[in-house]
Amino acid sequence: MTPPYIDESELMSLVSWSDAITAIADALSAGIASGPPRSSLPTAGGELLLMPAATGEVVGIKLAGIAPGNPAAGLPRIQAVYVLFDAVTMTPQAFIDGTALTTLRTPAQSALAVRDLAAVDAESLVVFGSGPQAWGHVEAIRAVRPIRKVTVVGRNLERVRALVDQLRADDLVAEVGTAEAVRGADVVVCATTARQPVFDGALLADHACVVAVGSHEPDARELDDKVFSRARHVVVEDRVTALREAGDVIQAIAAGALEADRLVDLVDRPRVPPADGITVFKGVGMAWQDLAVASTAYSAWRERRPR
Numbered sequence: 001m002t003p004p005y006i007d008e009s010e011l012m013s014l015v016s017w018s019d020a021i022t023a024i025a026d027a028l029s030a031g032i033a034s035g036p037p038r039s040s041l042p043t044a045g046g047e048l049l050l051m052p053a054a055t056g057e058v059v060g061i062k063l064a065g066i067a068p069g070n071p072a073a074g075l076p077r078i079q080a081v082y083v084l085f086d087a088v089t090m091t092p093q094a095f096i097d098g099t100a101l102t103t104l105r106t107p108a109q110s111a112l113a114v115r116d117l118a119a120v121d122a123e124s125l126v127v128f129g130s131g132p133q134a135w136g137h138v139e140a141i142r143a144v145r146p147i148r149k150v151t152v153v154g155r156n157l158e159r160v161r162a163l164v165d166q167l168r169a170d171d172l173v174a175e176v177g178t179a180e181a182v183r184g185a186d187v188v189v190c191a192t193t194a195r196q197p198v199f200d201g202a203l204l205a206d207h208a209c210v211v212a213v214g215s216h217e218p219d220a221r222e223l224d225d226k227v228f229s230r231a232r233h234v235v236v237e238d239r240v241t242a243l244r245e246a247g248d249v250i251q252a253i254a255a256g257a258l259e260a261d262r263l264v265d266l267v268d269r270p271r272v273p274p275a276d277g278i279t280v281f282k283g284v285g286m287a288w289q290d291l292a293v294a295s296t297a298y299s300a301w302r303e304r305r306p307r
Contacts, residue, residue, distance in 0.1 A: 003092045004305075006297055008100035014300040017143040020108035020293050021115070027292035028112075028267045030055075034238065035287050037245075038216075045069060051287035058298075059085040060291040062098050068193065076132070077193065078102055084294050094298045098290075103132045105293040106285055107140035109266070110211045113235055113281035114187060115144040116269050118209035122186035123148045126177065128198045128222070129191035130159035133213065137189045138167060145187065151177035153198075182208070190214055190222035201226030209279045212248050216284035221248040223280070225257035232277025235264045237286050245284045 006014070015023075027033060032055050041048040046067040053060055064080035071077055080098025085091060114122075122145040127134045130152060138150055150172050154160040160176050167174035179199040182188050186205070190198055190212040201224045204210070210231075212222045228234060234249070236242035242249045242263060252258040264270070266281075273279070 003094050004301060006094055006096045006301060008097045010301075011097060011100045011104065011297055014297045014304070015104060015293060017108060017111070017140045019296060019300075020104050021112050021140065021143060023292040023296040024105070024109050024112055024289055027288055032288050032292075033267055033286070037241070038287065051290060053287035053291040054087060055291065055295075057087050058093070058291065058295050059087045059090065060287075060294050062101070062287065062290045064098055064102070071131075082290060082294050084298055094294070094301065096294050096297060099132075101290055101294060101297075102285070103136045105289045106133060106213055106283065107136035108293065109237070109283060109289050110137055110189070110213060110281060111140035111144050113266060113269060113283075114141050114209055114211065116271050117233060117235065117273055117279040117281060118145055118187050119207055119273055121146065122209065124151075124185050125149070125187045125189065126151045126153060126181045126185040127189045127191065128153045128179075128194075129189075129214065130154040130156060130163045131191070133191035134189070135163060135166065137191055137211065137213075138172070139170075141187060141189070147172070147187070149173040151175055151181040151185070153177050153179055153181065154192075179203075187211070192222055194222050195220045197224035198222050200224065201228075201230060204230065204278055206276050206278065209273075209281075211281045211283070213283045213285070215247055216245045218245060218247045218250045221251050223248045223252075223282075225252050225255045227278065227280060228252040228258040230278045231258075231280045233264060233270055233279045234258060234262055235266060235269045235279070235281045237266045237283055239263050239265055241284060241286060242282060246282050248282050
């Protein structure tokens, strides 16, 4: 049988935000939250990333093209395809829209961290960025916290307003804002292509939960040193990966604002939000997360297909 192609629309119908969060949590519990580092091939317009992962049952690889110039041409910055194989026979089982998969799994793993780090009554969210990841993070975090108000901060005012309108259509109180909005935020999400910090960490409320997912490069960061020096918990997907790829973490350590031994792996994240103190989750995206969500999508597809 020809392997199915699961496009964006079908993927989102097969896997809810709660399903994706559960898939990543289950993968952590099963001990598969590791794997080889991503490899990168420079290209004329950016880079091609190869991200493989495997369990005893399934093997998968995401081929992701990163083209920084794409948004100006009306195209996604990240374009990708995912291939899922049977682990024993290596027979292809499914092809999946890799861009949509990334839009699903990255917010889901952030939401898993937020579930354990943010105040249980967190209602206000500030999101930096106006692309698919910004939207996805709002929706995923709504699945774990009672978010009511969202402030969107971004450089492209047209895209920011479009996201605000989309969120209002989803029955949220949403508005265009500036970096000053972090003063009153319960949760702050940074999902940008910025190379330098996007807000002043001194402005954060003492209980804020901060998520940064915009970069996997050591020379790029979205959070300044003040965020890390004030943080009570700093959670990363994997210490080794973070010290190799997470510019926010690498640069904060170099500046003396963060000690490496304060990093907590996602699998060891605190289960009870602190009574006070800022919490941080820095994610760079890992192949095991793609595999966990892709496998869930394929299982749901098999259940749904006509017999």
